[in-house]
Amino acid sequence: MxxxxxxxxxxxxxxxxxxxxxxxxxxxxxxxxxxxxxxxxxxxxxxxxxxxxxxxxxxxxxxxxxxxxxxxxxxxxxxxxxxxxxxxxxxxxxxxxxxxxxxxxxxxxxxxxxxxxxxxxxxxxxxxxxxxxxxxxxxxxxxxxxxxxxxxxxxxxxxxAVLEYEGHALSLLKECELQGFDGVQRFFTGIQTLEPSVVSVGGDGSASEVAHALLLRAQKNAGMETDRILTPVRAQLPLGLIPAGSTNVLAHSLHGVPHVVTATLHIIMGQVQLVDVCTFSTTGKLLRFGFSAMFGFGGRTLALAEKYRWMSPNQRRDFAVVKALAKLKPEDCEISFLPFNSSDDVQERREQGSPKSDCNDQWQMIQGQFLNVSIMAIPCLCSVAPRGLAPNTRLNNGSMALIIARNTSRSEFIKHLKRYASVKNQFNFPFVETYTVEEVKIHPRNTSGYNPEEEDETASENGFPWNVDGDLMEVSSEVHIRLHPRLISLYGGSMEEV
Structure with missing residues (x-):
């Protein structure tokens, strides 16, 4: 033929x-x-x-x-x-x-x-x-x-056939009342799904904001107090991500490639997979939902980039990286984490509502001077890191990657950063440590990231800068990051194919 x-x-x-x-x-x-x-x-x-x-x-x-x-x-x-x-x-x-x-x-x-x-x-x-x-x-x-x-x-x-009657999807979408969230870019009916769908057309900022809005809405619908959430419920609506931003880490990690047609076809075909999500909280109060975060160099770089938004995205990013490297300094903090136990049945724990943080004897702690701390629940594929910022992490394996870069010389840290763009192991340095965890607590020893005696454009009276899914978050106290397995449905291919 x-x-x-x-x-x-x-x-x-x-x-x-x-x-x-x-x-x-x-x-x-x-x-x-x-x-x-x-x-x-x-x-x-x-x-x-x-x-x-x-x-x-x-x-x-x-x-x-x-x-x-x-x-x-x-x-x-x-x-x-x-x-x-x-x-x-x-x-x-x-x-x-x-x-x-x-x-x-x-x-x-x-x-x-x-x-x-x-x-x-x-x-x-x-x-x-x-x-x-x-x-x-x-x-x-x-x-x-x-x-x-x-x-x-x-x-x-x-x-x-997908819908029960004409206007079925529209009536369901009206009941959701998600118009108040700025991150919701577009609603449309998935061709092969019985439920309405939410589609974000944009970059990581839009995608993360929409995901946060959907999850927050799900907690409100479940009658949960949104300030203090230990075991959140799953979002009802699936989310589609069409990459159209300067950074498309989430869409790239989901589809394996930042390709608009591929992302659109996954939505049209109704191919959905469940993805792990993190909660970020301080003093017991929920700050936001997210997929990845960086503290230290990653947070300071984003804080610098936000001050130069009049530049183009690529110029702003490159300028911020160079300037952050020129003023490279470590953060003095204490890091506590709960190692991932692969034998645990995460599904059973979630259904029973038993947070693992109750097991205090399993927590481990390290302290000292750290140049950068990364916590990632997804591989974080991007143009500067084709293999991913956390290549050993999967979208829904019930664990996070904790990557720590201890204090070292500027030249050695730059070598570490350059490895992300190559096929070599970016973690093969004596000052880099990696852990597979379920929960992390990062407690800065300084009371605030702001010091009026220092000339630091990243310093803020509101606290230390965090990079959460490309959004700047400033927190002055300890941040507690919990992983919640398969909390949101995203349109994408199967993990084996990706």
């Missing part, structure tokens, strides 16, 4: 008139061949429909089952052992979860306003490209029979 891919037509999604029939040499999108194991699994599936359609250049025996659409070319019988013949007879398939829309394909002339000559059925599908990227494509099932196509079209519509 020819493998040349036919150009996808966006107009087909809009159902515009004047659509031409595909040329005779048009080929189908490259679909995976069926392995013997897949053939056995297919035989066990319940067949919904079976018929003959023209796919590409030839007629095919097409079978629609509960999980996939499969087709095999109809060829005249030949002797067994013909390798070319065996290859041509290979069965191909597309999983139903990769189909996001269907329409009747017609050839319409200028005089025909609503209908035209029926050509068959067009399926709109989502295919893998490369490096975690996705692409949209179409598959044409050509058959001129109105009755035959109508039966198949109705079956596909039944499979893709």
């Amino acid at each position: 020819p493998r040349r891919r036919r150009r996808s037509r966006v107009s087909a999604l809009e159902g515009g008139r004047g659509e031409e029939a595909p040329p005779e040499a048009a080929a189908v999108p490259s679909a995976p061949l069926t392995s013997p194991q897949q053939t056995e699994a297919a035989a066990a599936e319940r067949i919904l429909l079976r018929g003959i359609f023209k796919i590409g250049r030839g007629s095919c025996d097409v079978v629609l089952s509960e999980r996939a659409l499969r087709w095999r070319p109809i060829l005249p019988e030949r002797p067994a052992g013909d390798s070319k013949y065996d290859w041509l007879c290979k069965e191909e398939f597309i999983e139903l979860k990769d189909i996001f829309s269907v329409k009747l394909k017609r050839r319409c002339s200028v005089k025909q306003q609503r209908s035209g000559t029926l050509l068959g059925i067009t399926l709109f599908i989502c295919l893998k490209k490369e490096q975690n990227k996705l692409k949209k494509s179409t598959l044409d099932l050509i058959n001129l029979s109105e009755d035959h196509c109508d039966i198949w079209f109705r079956q596909f519509k039944k499979i893709l």
